[in-house]
Amino acid sequence: MNAEPAAAAPGLLLHCSGPLQSWGHHSHFNQRDTAAFPTRSGIIGLLAAALGHSRTEPIDGLAHLRITVRVDRPGVVLRDLHTVGGGLPPSGTVTTAQGKKRSGDTTTLLSHRHYLADAAFTVALTPSPDTPAHVGLLQECAEALRAPRWPLYLGRRACPPTGPLLLSFFDDALHHLVRLPVAATAPRPGGPTRVVEFLADQPLDRLPLPADTAASDPAEAAHPTARINDQPTTFHPRLRTYQARPLYRRTFTPPSGQWGGLGTDYLTSLAAYLEQALPTGEGSRR
Amino acid sequence: MTAKPSARFLCAHVLQTVPFANLNRDDTNSVKTVQYGGVLRTRVSSQCWKRAVRTDFQQRIGQTALRTRRIGERVSRLLTEERGWPEDLAARAGAHLAVASGIKFELEEKEKQVQVNKVIGNALVYVPQTAVDELADLAEEHRADLEKAKDIKKSNDKSILPKDRVTAVLRTRNGVISVFGRMLAEVDNAGVDGAVQVAHVMTTHATDIEIDYFSAVDDVTDDWNDSTGSGHMGHAEFSAGTFYRYATIDLEELADNLGADTKAARELAEAFLHSFVTSLPQAKKNSTAPNTVPDLIHLTVRADRPLSLAAAFEKPVQMAQDGGYAAASRDALAQYADAVNTFMGDDGILLAGWTGLDAKDHTGLGDRHTALNALVTAAIETAFVVGDSGAAE
Numbered sequence: 001m002n003a004e005p006a007a008a009a010p011g012l013l014l015h016c017s018g019p020l021q022s023w024g025h026h027s028h029f030n031q032r033d034t035a036a037f038p039t040r041s042g043i044i045g046l047l048a049a050a051l052g053h054s055r056t057e058p059i060d061g062l063a064h065l066r067i068t069v070r071v072d073r074p075g076v077v078l079r080d081l082h083t084v085g086g087g088l089p090p091s092g093t094v095t096t097a098q099g100k101k102r103s104g105d106t107t108t109l110l111s112h113r114h115y116l117a118d119a120a121f122t123v124a125l126t127p128s129p130d131t132p133a134h135v136g137l138l139q140e141c142a143e144a145l146r147a148p149r150w151p152l153y154l155g156r157r158a159c160p161p162t163g164p165l166l167l168s169f170f171d172d173a174l175h176h177l178v179r180l181p182v183a184a185t186a187p188r189p190g191g192p193t194r195v196v197e198f199l200a201d202q203p204l205d206r207l208p209l210p211a212d213t214a215a216s217d218p219a220e221a222a223h224p225t226a227r228i229n230d231q232p233t234t235f236h237p238r239l240r241t242y243q244a245r246p247l248y249r250r251t252f253t254p255p256s257g258q259w260g261g262l263g264t265d266y267l268t269s270l271a272a273y274l275e276q277a278l279p280t281g282e283g284s285r286r
Numbered sequence: 287m288t289a290k291p292s293a294r295f296l297c298a299h300v301l302q303t304v305p306f307a308n309l310n311r312d313d314t315n316s317v318k319t320v321q322y323g324g325v326l327r328t329r330v331s332s333q334c335w336k337r338a339v340r341t342d343f344q345q346r347i348g349q350t351a352l353r354t355r356r357i358g359e360r361v362s363r364l365l366t367e368e369r370g371w372p373e374d375l376a377a378r379a380g381a382h383l384a385v386a387s388g389i390k391f392e393l394e395e396k397e398k399q400v401q402v403n404k405v406i407g408n409a410l411v412y413v414p415q416t417a418v419d420e421l422a423d424l425a426e427e428h429r430a431d432l433e434k435a436k437d438i439k440k441s442n443d444k445s446i447l448p449k450d451r452v453t454a455v456l457r458t459r460n461g462v463i464s465v466f467g468r469m470l471a472e473v474d475n476a477g478v479d480g481a482v483q484v485a486h487v488m489t490t491h492a493t494d495i496e497i498d499y500f501s502a503v504d505d506v507t508d509d510w511n512d513s514t515g516s517g518h519m520g521h522a523e524f525s526a527g528t529f530y531r532y533a534t535i536d537l538e539e540l541a542d543n544l545g546a547d548t549k550a551a552r553e554l555a556e557a558f559l560h561s562f563v564t565s566l567p568q569a570k571k572n573s574t575a576p577n578t579v580p581d582l583i584h585l586t587v588r589a590d591r592p593l594s595l596a597a598a599f600e601k602p603v604q605m606a607q608d609g610g611y612a613a614a615s616r617d618a619l620a621q622y623a624d625a626v627n628t629f630m631g632d633d634g635i636l637l638a639g640w641t642g643l644d645a646k647d648h649t650g651l652g653d654r655h656t657a658l659n660a661l662v663t664a665a666i667e668t669a670f671v672v673g674d675s676g677a678a679e
Contacts, residue, residue, distance in 0.1 A: 019322045019596050020486055076321050080312075080331060118321045147590040147634070151295065151483045151536055158332035160485050160532065162597040164630050185324070237471065262323050263600035264618075267625045 005208035010135050011126035011173025012142055014043075015270075017183055018162045020078065020115045021154035025230050025242075034077065034114045034155065037069050037199050038121055039230035041242060042155050047125075047141050048235065052149030055235045061137045063232065068124040068174065068200040068207075072183040075119025079112055115159070120183035124173045142169045163267065168274060175208045176277060178252070181260030181269040195251040204250040215252035225249050293537055293636050293669040295592040296555060298562050299584040300531040301619060301642075303612045306496070306524045307576035309567040310334040317495050317525045323600045325492035328525045332484045334567050335531065339484070340466055343561040347554065350415040351462040357413070358384030358405045361421045369422065377403040379425040381438035386445035386452040387411065389472040393441065402437045409472045414460035421455055461554045464543035465535075481540035482533055482558060483592070489527035490599040490615040496524050524574065528611040530599055530619070531580075533562050534592035537669055552670045559585070559662050582616050582642035583658060584623070584651045585665040590634025598622030616644060624650030637668040 016038055023035040023042045044062045053059075125141065127134035145152075145166040153159050170176045177198075187194045195216075198204055205218035224246030231243040260269035308317050310330040320329040344350050354360060362380030365371040371379070381403035384391060389411070394404035425432065428447055435446045445452075457476045459468070467480025504517030535558060541551045563583055566576065586593070598619045606614050627635065627650070638652025641661045647654060655661035 017597070017600075018594065019320060019488055078320055080318070118323065145591075147294070150479075150539065151534055151592045153483065157480075157483055158486055160483060160534070160592065160594040160596075162594045162600075163626055237477075261601070263597045264622050264625050265601065266597075267622075267629050271629050 004206060006174060006206035008172035009126045009174065010138065010169070010171050011124050012138055012145075012169055013167040013173060013177060013180065014123040014125070014145070014165055015120070015163060015167050015183065016123055016154055016161060016165070017072075017120035018154055018159055020117055020156075020159045021075075021119055022113070022115045022156040022159055024155065025228065034116050035228070035230070036074065036116065037071060038067075038123060038154070039228070040067055040201060040245065041230045041232040043067055043123060043125070044232055045235060046152055046154075047144070049150045049152055050141065050144035050148035052144070055237055059232055059234060061131070061134055064128045064131050065134060065138070066124075066126045066128050066200070066202050068126070068177060068198060068202070068204075070122040070124075070177055070182075071197040071199065072120040072122055073118060074197075075116045078115040078117040080115060113156075115156075122167075122177060122180055122183070124177040126173050139169065142166060164270075167270070168278065170278075172208075178207060178209055179258070179273075179277075181266065181273055182254055182258050183260055183262070183266050185261055186256060186259035193253055195253050198248075198250045198252070200248045200250075201245050202248065204248045207250060209252055210255075213252050213255065216250050218250075221248060221250040223248070292671050293587045293589055295588045295590075296535040296537060296559070296665060296669050297586045297588065297592050297594075298531075298533050298535075298559055299586075299595055299619065300563060300580045301490070301528060301582040301612065301615050302531060302578060302580040303528045304526060304566075304576050304578055305574070306526045307574040308522070308524050308570050309576065310569055311523075316523045319493075319495070320486070320488050322488060323602050325602045327489040327491065327602075328493040328495075328527050328529075329489075330487040330529070330567060332486045334569075335487055335565070336466070336484045338565040338567045339533075339558070339561045340462065342565040343465070343557055344462055346557045346561055347461055349460050349462055351412055351460060351466075352415050352418070353410050353412045355407045355410050357387070357407065357411050357418075357421070358382075358403075360418055361425065362403075364418055364422050365425060369426070375429075375432060378435060378437050379429075379432050381405045382432065382435060382445045382447045383421050383425060383452055385438055385443065386447040386449045387456055387473065388449060388453060391441055393438070400439065402439050405438060409470060411456055411473075412463060412468045412470060413456055414458055414463065416460070417455050417458060420458075421452070424451060424455070459543070461544075461550065464540065465554050465558055478543060479539060481536045481543055483536070484533040484562075485531075485594060485596065487529050487531045488596075488599075489525075489611075490530050490618065491527060491603040491605070491611045493525045493527045496526075498522050498524055522570075522573075524570075528581075528603070528615045530596060530615070531562075532594045532596060533558075534594075535559075536592075548670060552666060555669065556662060556666045559665065560658075563658060563662075580642070581612055582619070582640060582644065582648075582651075583661060584619065584638070584640040585661055586635055586639075586652070587637040587665050587668045588634050589636055593626070593630075595619060595623055595626070597626075613644075616642070616648065620648035620650035622650075637665055639664055 023039045025035045025039050204221035209215050226247045227244045228247045229242050229244045231245040233241045260266040310318050312318050318329045319326050358380035362376040365376035384405040389407040389409050391405045391407050394401040453473050456473050468478040470476040499521045501516035502518040544550045603614045639661050640651040641655040
C-alpha cells in the first residue's frame, strides 16, 4: 500500500538523454568519474546556464528546487582515455611502479574520463514545500530551457542532450513523472519484468503511483538510503563547494503500455501521451 | 552600438561513411566504441575530431594559436635566430618572461643537472602565434635590465620583467581561441568560453571491430629464401560505418568573444562550418586512406536553442536489404528531424537546409541545396542578416 499521495505540485519535467552523459561528483585531476544519475549540482548548473547566470553569480532559489529523477535507462559506464599535454616537469607527473619519476620525454599524462552511455532519465523539478514561491522561478526556467543563453549539456560540454530536453510545465509534475512513457524498449514478452527506479532528494513514500502498479515498500522510501555530496553552494571557479544531502530511492514496475521505445518511437508515444494528458489549460507544451 | 548576430545558434549535422579505418584509438590501440540503443557502435571522441577541425580551421583563416609549456624557450629561440641576441642573454630573457607569467614552474634537468633558464611551466599557455613576437618586443625594451639581471636557477626565483605586461600578452586572443575557447586558470581573466560545442561522433548502427592480423616480410630472408619466418607479426583493429557528427556554434558567445565584431564572427562561423564538414582525423591515415567526404550535410540556423539529432539513431539503423547503412541513415535522420520539429515546434528555426548525394528529397531537413558552398552561404546569410534595428555589420 502506498502512503497518502502528496498534494499536487506544479513543476517541470525534463528528458535527459543522449549518447553520452557525465555527472561528476567526486572527480579529481586525472580521474573524472560519473554518478549513475544526474546530480543536483549538474541539474542546477544546467538551469543556471539556461538562465544565463555566470559561474560567479549566487545560486539562490535554484538551490532549493526539489529534483526527482526517474531512471528510464540506467545506461553503462564508458571509460575514455584522454592524453594530456606531455612535457610536464618530471616532479609534476605520476610516480612509476618503481617509486621513481619518469624521465623528461615520457611524461604525458593519461586522463580517464567516465561517461554514462546509453542512459535516459526523466527529471521532475518541483518547488520545495517551504518555498512554494518557486513556481515563478520554474516558469522562468521553462522559458530559459526553450531558448537557453548557452548551449546546454548533460554534465560535460561534449554531451549535448538530444531531442526535447524540456517536456512541459505540468500542474502536477510528480503525477506525470510516474505515468509518462518510459524512454526504453519494452522487456521481451515472457522475459524477466523490469523495474524503473526513482531517485530523489525528498522522501518518496508519497509518490503518486497508480493504484494497480507494483512498487517497492513506501516505508523504506520514506528514509534516505545514502547521502551524496552534490548540493552546490556556489559554482564560482575558485570557491566551488558542495554539501551532502540525503538520497531516497524507490522502484516500480511500469505497465506494459508505458514503454515508449527509442528515438522516433519514443517521441511518438510522448506526443500521444501529452495530447491526452494536457488538454488546453494545463501547462503548455511549447 | 553593439552589433549582434540576428540568430542564436547554428547547428551542423553530418552523415559520413568511413571505410575500414581506425580514426581514433584508445590506450590499447583498439577502436573507440560506445553503447547506444543497446548495441555497440564505433566512436570518435569529440576531442579527436575537434583537433582535426581546428587544424583545418587554422589553415583556412591563416591564423594559428600556440599551446605550449615552453613559451620562454620559444621566445629565446626567436631572439637568437631572428634578432641576433647572444644565446645566454636570450635564454635569460625567455626565462624571465616565462617566470613573469606567474605560472608555477620547474627547471629542466639533464643528468641530474638543473638547466639554468630552461623554464617549464606547470600549465600550458594557449596564445595567438603573434604573442611570441610581442614577448620578444617586450624583452628588447628591457634588454639593458636583462643584461644586469640574474639567471633563473630555482623555482622560486623572481622575474625582473613587468608581470602585468607579460600576462596582458598571455590574455590576448585571436579567432582560433575565440572559437574553440581557452582554459587557463593560472592567469587571471585568461579563460575564454569556447563558442562551439562538438559532440562525440558515433555510427548510426551497430558495428563489429575487425582484428587485422598482419606480418611484415623480412626482405633479406625473403631474398635468400632460407626460412619461412617473417620479420614482424602483429594485429591492428579497424571498423567501418556511417557516422553521425554534430556541432553547434553559439553565435552570441562568438560575437561576445570577439568584442561584437560581427564581420569577424561571420567569417569565423563560415570557416568553422567548412572545416567541420571537410576535416577528418588523421590516425592510421597512411595504412587506410579513409579520405571520404560526407554524404549528407544538414544545417539549421536557430533563434531558440541548439538541437542534436543523435536520437534519430538511438534505435540502431538496420542494414538495407541490398547492403549498406548510408541511405537508411539519411532516411532516419530526416524522419526524426520531422518528428522532433513537429513535437517541439519549428518557430525557432530560421533556416533549415541540406545538401548531399541523394537524388531523393528529404523534406524533414528543409530546402535542398545543390552544393556545400550554397548551403553554407545561405546559413551564414540568415544567421547574420541585418536585423530590424539595422545593427548587424
